[in-house]
Every structure is written in C-alpha cells, then in structure tokens.
Amino acid sequence: MKNRRITLKDLAKDLNLSASTISRALDNHPAISESTKKLVKKKAEKLGFIPNSIASSFRTNKTKSIGIIVPRIDIHFHSLVISGIEDYAYKNEYNVTIFQSKDCLKREKEIVKILQNRMVDGVIACLSIETKKCDHFKKFEKLGVPLVFYDRVPTDFDANKIIINDFESAFTATEHLIASGCKRIGHIAGSQKTNIFKARLEGFKAALVKHNLPIQEDFILHTKNLGYEEGVTCANRFLELPELPDGIFCANDYTAVSLIQVFRKADIKIPQQVAIVGFSNYPISKIIEPHLTTINDCAFQMGESSAKLLIRQIEDKDDSVNSETITIRTELIVRESTKRA
Amino acid sequence: MKNRRITLKDLAKDLNLSASTISRALDNHPAISESTKKLVKKKAEKLGFIPNSIASSFRTNKTKSIGIIVPRIDIHFHSLVISGIEDYAYKNEYNVTIFQSKDCLKREKEIVKILQNRMVDGVIACLSIETKKCDHFKKFEKLGVPLVFYDRVPTDFDANKIIINDFESAFTATEHLIASGCKRIGHIAGSQKTNIFKARLEGFKAALVKHNLPIQEDFILHTKNLGYEEGVTCANRFLELPELPDGIFCANDYTAVSLIQVFRKADIKIPQQVAIVGFSNYPISKIIEPHLTTINDCAFQMGESSAKLLIRQIEDKDDSVNSETITIRTELIVRESTKRA
DNA sequence: ATTAGAGATGCAAACGTTTGCATAAAAAAT
DNA sequence: ATTTTTTATGCAAACGTTTGCATCTCTAAT
Structure with a gap:
C-alpha cells in the first residue's frame, strides 16, 4: 500500500515542464512567471508532493538541523536549555537532534564523531563532567561547522x-544575605574541579571581603555533586558546630532544600535564625516552605541565546573568525527563606 | 581554512581502487579481501575520511533517525521519556530529532508536515492536549513511516x-488507601476530557465500589490542569467540608504536594488524619515532608519501549500490518504520607 | 590441458534536487 | 524590418554513496 512518493520529475512530466522549472517555481524564484508558479503549486498540492529534504541537503550541503550534546536530558536545567534551543530553532526552520553524553567522556567523543558526518550544520554542547581537554571538538572548526558551548564550557x-556570571551571581546572593542582616555566613560548595562552582565559592568570598566579614573556613562545606543527600549531611555538620551561621548561601537549590528541611526538624527558624539562599531556581524552590530565595539562572534564555548565536554563525556568509562569549544576566529571586523581620 | 572533505572517490584514486571497492571494504563486505580491507581502512583513517551520511541516506532511503513530538521538553515526565528513547536509540545507532508541539494542535500539524519529508525513518509522538482527531497522522502510514504514540494516544x-494502565494504577492506589484503614476517601481529578485522567477517576471509583465504600461526590474535586495552585484551592475546599476525608488519591503529585502543605499549615496530621497518595513519582515526591506515596509511571521505561517498538517496526522486513499496544506496568511506591500506625 | 568455479574488483547507473549557462520567445528599441 | 533587451524556460551536470551485474584472475576439478 505504500505508494511511491511524488518527485519533482513526476510533477515535471505531468505539467510538461522541466524539473528545474518546478524546483524554481516552488521556491518562488523570480525568473518564473506568476502563472506558472500558480500552476505548479496547485499541482503539487493536488498530487501531494513532499520535497525530499535529504536530496536537497545532499545537493546543497545544508541540513537545516543542529546537533545538541547534553549530559542528560532529564536534568531540569538542561531540559529547559533544550527547550529554548528548540524554540528558537523552530522559528528559524531548523530542527534539533539530541545526544546525551551521560557525563561520560568516552560517549561524548563518540557523539562528536557521529556529528562530523554532515548530519548537522552546527553544534551546541555542554561538556561532560569528565571532560578536561577538548581536543575532540577541534575537528568541527576544521570542517567549518560552527560550535557553541553553554554552561560547562572549555577553558583550554x-x-x-x-x-552566566557565576562569580557575580554568587556575589549578589551573598550580598543579599548581608543586606538582610546576616553576619556569620556559610556556604555549601560544589566540586571545585568544576569552574562554575569554583566561581560561586569565589564570588561568595569576595562579597564577605568587600563587607569586612570574616571568612570562616568551617562555615564552608564541600560536596561532590551537590546532591540532596549531601545537603542533609552538610546540614548536620552545621548543626554540630558550636555556633550556627546566621545565613547560608548554597551552590544549588537541592542542598538548600535539604538545609531547610533538616533545620526545620531541629526547630531552627528560617529565616529568623538562619537565612538561606539557593542557586538555579528549580521548581521546588517555590514549593518548599519557606519558599526559597535563589538565583534564576535563566536556562531557557541560555538555550535561546545558544541557538541564536549558532544560527547566526551558520548563516554568516563572511567567514570571519569569531568566538564570542555571551554572559546571560541572572537575577536574584527573593522569597521567604531570607525575608527577616 | 576549511579543507575540502575526503570522499570515497578520493580514497579510490589514492589507492588505485574503485569507489565501490572502498565502500564495500569499509562496510566489511565479504567479497572484499582482508588485505584490501586493512589497506583501505588504514588509508581512510590516515586521511581522516568521514562518510557523508547524507549521501548515504539519500542513496539508501534510510536516515537512521527518528522524530519525536512532545508537548514540551521541560516537563519532567517527557524529558524522562525522551531520555529513555535516546538511550535505546543510541545503542541501536539511531539518533533522535525533537519537536515541541507546545500543546498546540496547529503546531503539531506543522511538525507532522515537516516530518514527512524523508528526514526520519519513524516517529514517536505524544498528542497535544488540543488534539482530538488524528487525521494528520494518517499520512505517515501511507508513506510507510512507522509511528508510535505514548501516554496521550489517539482513540479514533x-x-x-x-x-500505562491508568485505571489499574488508580485502582491500586485507592486500594492501598483502603488497606491503610481509610474509609472516607476523596480524589482530585484532572480534566475529564483527557482519557488518562478519566481512567484514573474510574479506577478510583471502582476500588471504592469493590470494597463497598460510598462514592461521595463532594469528595471528588475537579481541576483543569492539576496545577500546584489548583491543588491549593482543592485543599481549601476539602477544609471547608463538614468532615474531612481520611484519605485522598490525587491524579498527580503536584496537587498531592499542595494538599500536604495546606493541611500541615492547618495542623492536620498526615497520614494520621488524612493519608495522601499522588501519581507520577515526581522528584518532589521524595523531598516533600512527609514523603509522598505515589505511583511510579515508569516514564524512562516508556521511552525505551517506544523506541524499541518503533525500531523493530522500522527494521521489520515483512510488511505485516501491525498496531500493538503495550501497557507498561506501574508500581506503587509507599512512603510516609500513607504510613499510619 | 581444458573447464568450472570461486574470489576479488570494477563499471555504471541511480537516488532527487539545485544551479550555471544556454536558448527560445516575446517585447522594446532602433 | 532589424537589432537589442527582457522574460521565461530547459539542459545537463553535479553532489557521494550504494549495488546489481559484468569482468577478470586464479585455483581446483576434470
């Protein structure tokens, strides 16, 4: 029952025109008369002609599609970024093909190899956590395939x-705690092997320094993955201290939520005794009680910007060398977890 | 600086062989001698040959890629499904191209049109909320493109x-409440225009009937989108009743979480006074306190199964007509919100 | 020594579209 | 009436791979 597909040639034969005329007519080429265009389009509609985009890609060397490499799709941050990418791409008639590196360098390299074979006009990637050197990405440049990184980007x-400006965002978050009257401020830090979390720690410290507050090393707790359970551990470590901090800036929302829950059970009032700030504006931040003050990392917008920059570079005729860095402006969202008196 | 890409012909010229031999050698075709294969592969590696997959697709009419249509990528359920699809597809050397319908029928139709043009070997879709009739999907069958629906599937x-078996899952969830000693059981229902939520309501009622419990209509609250805020409204409506239910089965986790929070503020003990069951096993269900008993809808597995079925149909030579329905087994996850005495 | 068969490679066409160039027809300028 | 310009269309090649069939060489069987 699978009827053979209609091609340009079929239309051509049917209308006693050449395939080139059909092609141009459907493309609104100025050299084709209006009457012919109308005729061709009507016939195409009637016969149910669907252009073979693979043949077109083959001929033109353009696929109108972009490849995305993310650690995992089901992490909310990345799904938001992808959503932003898809949105912008769709408006510009590109489609997106997605690969998960699973935070595994080996798989990332495999994917990079797959993507070399002309399948995509450009690539957007967030590095796997294991990736230290980015040599495998260099082939794209040689092949003239534009490449944009987001969030976890190469430094080498x-x-x-x-x-986003992690340093500045952390600085803002910490200053907000200070402005709320906190004097002894702690931090839950992510892996210092990741630049992002390093920057957040540094921004935190810089804010303290600026306001002449002491940096107390036992108020700075380190974690591996900023996971929910690690947050619980940190909370208990805080509770064992001779004196609790009166404000804590967490490098993500999960650990912040853990703090809130453990502290609440220990009958510690939030924000009166301890004010808490998270990072990322995960959905849970506006559900947990008290609602969590956090930094909106603008993931969707990050996706949009990535797509915008990429598509601009794909379509840019003049092949000027270019490597731009765009910093998305984050915002502090103030909620109950820091609203004191 | 963009060096021209190496093609089969380049390799052929370089080795004084024909393009067909090169092609077959790289493909491990049995007719090619081992020595030649070794030679060709070595040369290919050395010159950095990357096969042009577009040309290959063009020739063979196979793209080794599948299209996915989801309402939104950033909904956790869908991102999990996509993750499952990508995972299975990757193992089978397929890649996935994603489109968001944004729950808009018009956009869904546009996407369907885009996908007709030979870009993909098969399609996996979850219907937009607006979609009632699925005629636009019928073209795929005519074109011989396999199609698999998940979660929101056509009935016409x-x-x-x-x-998943929504009826049965709801039945199980409700029976669990009954087994926990609840006698006056309520339900927060989703839009009855959506089959899924209709089935959950029916499963709920069936369990009550089976155990000779009354179906009290004022214990069944209807919502539009099962949103968090709607959950709050429902919670307040319950509180206004002359007598509270002692168990509530919610058609999703968001509304369940709202119930927990509002009830807690009203000093109602969960699960002692009211036991609560959600649906979907969202991440928040194991964070909210008390942790929420819920139905694991196995989204990742749903994605895997979709991909598995689709790829089987793509690669199935014998063109036997086929439309399978696979029901994924859900599981009840019991947590504190129903653990009474 | 001849033939049959296996093994290895090459030839050439095909997939459907796009595009530079040529050409035909019609209109405008001489 | 002839030449020039404009307008509309067609020709044919090209993109890189795959694949049925033909060809050639060499070994094995007669």
Missing part, C-alpha cells in the same frame, strides 16, 4: 560560549 | 501505543 580553547 | 485510530 577559544570557542563560542554562553554562560 | 488504530496505532501503536505505549501506555
């Missing part, structure tokens, strides 16, 4: 990057 | 479907 090599 | 047309 010049590239297009879409990032 | 025979197709491959991956679903």
Whole structure:
C-alpha cells in the first residue's frame, strides 16, 4: 500500500515542464512567471508532493538541523536549555537532534564523531563532567561547522560560549544575605574541579571581603555533586558546630532544600535564625516552605541565546573568525527563606 | 581554512581502487579481501575520511533517525521519556530529532508536515492536549513511516501505543488507601476530557465500589490542569467540608504536594488524619515532608519501549500490518504520607 | 590441458534536487 | 524590418554513496 512518493520529475512530466522549472517555481524564484508558479503549486498540492529534504541537503550541503550534546536530558536545567534551543530553532526552520553524553567522556567523543558526518550544520554542547581537554571538538572548526558551548564550557580553547556570571551571581546572593542582616555566613560548595562552582565559592568570598566579614573556613562545606543527600549531611555538620551561621548561601537549590528541611526538624527558624539562599531556581524552590530565595539562572534564555548565536554563525556568509562569549544576566529571586523581620 | 572533505572517490584514486571497492571494504563486505580491507581502512583513517551520511541516506532511503513530538521538553515526565528513547536509540545507532508541539494542535500539524519529508525513518509522538482527531497522522502510514504514540494516544485510530494502565494504577492506589484503614476517601481529578485522567477517576471509583465504600461526590474535586495552585484551592475546599476525608488519591503529585502543605499549615496530621497518595513519582515526591506515596509511571521505561517498538517496526522486513499496544506496568511506591500506625 | 568455479574488483547507473549557462520567445528599441 | 533587451524556460551536470551485474584472475576439478 505504500505508494511511491511524488518527485519533482513526476510533477515535471505531468505539467510538461522541466524539473528545474518546478524546483524554481516552488521556491518562488523570480525568473518564473506568476502563472506558472500558480500552476505548479496547485499541482503539487493536488498530487501531494513532499520535497525530499535529504536530496536537497545532499545537493546543497545544508541540513537545516543542529546537533545538541547534553549530559542528560532529564536534568531540569538542561531540559529547559533544550527547550529554548528548540524554540528558537523552530522559528528559524531548523530542527534539533539530541545526544546525551551521560557525563561520560568516552560517549561524548563518540557523539562528536557521529556529528562530523554532515548530519548537522552546527553544534551546541555542554561538556561532560569528565571532560578536561577538548581536543575532540577541534575537528568541527576544521570542517567549518560552527560550535557553541553553554554552561560547562572549555577553558583550554577559544570557542563560542554562553554562560552566566557565576562569580557575580554568587556575589549578589551573598550580598543579599548581608543586606538582610546576616553576619556569620556559610556556604555549601560544589566540586571545585568544576569552574562554575569554583566561581560561586569565589564570588561568595569576595562579597564577605568587600563587607569586612570574616571568612570562616568551617562555615564552608564541600560536596561532590551537590546532591540532596549531601545537603542533609552538610546540614548536620552545621548543626554540630558550636555556633550556627546566621545565613547560608548554597551552590544549588537541592542542598538548600535539604538545609531547610533538616533545620526545620531541629526547630531552627528560617529565616529568623538562619537565612538561606539557593542557586538555579528549580521548581521546588517555590514549593518548599519557606519558599526559597535563589538565583534564576535563566536556562531557557541560555538555550535561546545558544541557538541564536549558532544560527547566526551558520548563516554568516563572511567567514570571519569569531568566538564570542555571551554572559546571560541572572537575577536574584527573593522569597521567604531570607525575608527577616 | 576549511579543507575540502575526503570522499570515497578520493580514497579510490589514492589507492588505485574503485569507489565501490572502498565502500564495500569499509562496510566489511565479504567479497572484499582482508588485505584490501586493512589497506583501505588504514588509508581512510590516515586521511581522516568521514562518510557523508547524507549521501548515504539519500542513496539508501534510510536516515537512521527518528522524530519525536512532545508537548514540551521541560516537563519532567517527557524529558524522562525522551531520555529513555535516546538511550535505546543510541545503542541501536539511531539518533533522535525533537519537536515541541507546545500543546498546540496547529503546531503539531506543522511538525507532522515537516516530518514527512524523508528526514526520519519513524516517529514517536505524544498528542497535544488540543488534539482530538488524528487525521494528520494518517499520512505517515501511507508513506510507510512507522509511528508510535505514548501516554496521550489517539482513540479514533488504530496505532501503536505505549501506555500505562491508568485505571489499574488508580485502582491500586485507592486500594492501598483502603488497606491503610481509610474509609472516607476523596480524589482530585484532572480534566475529564483527557482519557488518562478519566481512567484514573474510574479506577478510583471502582476500588471504592469493590470494597463497598460510598462514592461521595463532594469528595471528588475537579481541576483543569492539576496545577500546584489548583491543588491549593482543592485543599481549601476539602477544609471547608463538614468532615474531612481520611484519605485522598490525587491524579498527580503536584496537587498531592499542595494538599500536604495546606493541611500541615492547618495542623492536620498526615497520614494520621488524612493519608495522601499522588501519581507520577515526581522528584518532589521524595523531598516533600512527609514523603509522598505515589505511583511510579515508569516514564524512562516508556521511552525505551517506544523506541524499541518503533525500531523493530522500522527494521521489520515483512510488511505485516501491525498496531500493538503495550501497557507498561506501574508500581506503587509507599512512603510516609500513607504510613499510619 | 581444458573447464568450472570461486574470489576479488570494477563499471555504471541511480537516488532527487539545485544551479550555471544556454536558448527560445516575446517585447522594446532602433 | 532589424537589432537589442527582457522574460521565461530547459539542459545537463553535479553532489557521494550504494549495488546489481559484468569482468577478470586464479585455483581446483576434470
């Protein structure tokens, strides 16, 4: 029952025109008369002609599609970024093909190899956690395939990057605690092997320094993955201290939520005794009680910007060398977890 | 600086062989001698040959890629499904191209049109909330493109479907409340225009009937989108009743979480006074306190199954007509919100 | 020594579209 | 009436791979 597909040639034969005329007519080429265009389009509609985009890609060397490499799709941050990418791409008639590196360098390299074979006009990637050197990405440049990194970006090599200012955001978050009257401020830090979390710790410290507050090393707790359970551990470590901090800036929302829950059970009032700030504006931040003050990392917008930059570079005729870094402006969202008196 | 890509012909010229031999050698065709294969592969590696997959697709009419249509990528359920699809597809050397319908029928139709043009070997879709009739999907069958629906599936047309048994799951959840000693059981229902939520309501009622418990209509609250805020409204409506239910089965986790929070503020003990069961096993269900008993809808597995079924149909030579419905087994996850005495 | 068969490679066409160039027909300028 | 310009269409090649069939060489069987 699978009827053979209609091709340009079929239309051509049917209308006693050449395939080139059909092609141009459907493409609104100015050299084709209006009457012919109308005729061709009507016939195409009637016969149910669907252009073979693979043949077109083959001929033109353009696929109108972009490849995305993310650690995992089901992490909310990345799903938001992808959503932003898809949205912008769709408006510009690109489609997106997605790969998960699973935070595994080996798999990332495999994917990079797969993507070399002309399947995509450009690539957007967030590095796997294991990735330290980015040599495998360099092939794209040689092949003339534009490449944009977001969030976890390479440091060892010049590239297009879409990032947020982690240092500044952490600085703002910490200053907010200070402005709320906190004097003894702690931090739950992510892996210092990841630049992002390093920057957040540094921003935190810089704010303390600026306001002449002491940096107390036992108020700075380190974690591996900023997981929910690690947050519980941190909370208990805080509770064992001779004196609790009166404000804590967490490098993500999960650990912040853990703090809130453990502290509440220990009958510690939030924000009166301890004010808490998270990072990322996960959905849970506006559900947990008290609602969590946090930094909106603008993931969707990050996706949009990545797609925008990439598509601009794909379509840019003049092949000027270019590697831009765009920093997305984050915002502090103040909620109950820091609203004191 | 963009060096021209190496093609089969380049390799052929370089080795004084024909392009066909090169092609077959790289493909491990049995007719090619081992020595030649070794030679060719070595040369290919050395010159950095990357096969042009577009040309290959063009020739063979196979793209080794599958299209996915989801309402939104950033809904956790869908991101999990996509993750499952990508995982299975990757193992089988397929890649996935994603489109968001944004729950908009018009956009869904546009996407369907885009996907007709030979870009994909098969399609996996979850219907937009607006979609009532699925005629626009029928073209795929005519074109010989396999199609699998998941979660929100068409009822007006025979197709491959991956679903969970919503009726049975709701039944199980309700029976669990009954087994926990609840006698006056309520329900927060989703839009009855959506089959899924209709089935959950029916499963709920069936369990009551089976155990000779009364179906009290003022214990059944209806919502539009099962949103968090709607959950709050429902919670307050329950509180206004002359007598509270002693167990509530919610058609999703968001509304269940709202119940927990509002009830807690009203000093109602969960699960002692009211036991609560959700649906979907969202991440928040194991964070909210008390942790929420819920139905694990096995989203990742749903994705895997969809991909598995689709790829089987793509690669099935014998063109036997086929429309399978696979029901994924859900599981009840019991947590504190129903653990009474 | 001849033939049959296996083994290895090459030839050439095909997939459907796009595009530079040529050409035909019609209109405008001489 | 002839030449020039404009307008509309067609020709044919090209993109890189795959694949049925033909060809060639060499070994094995007669």
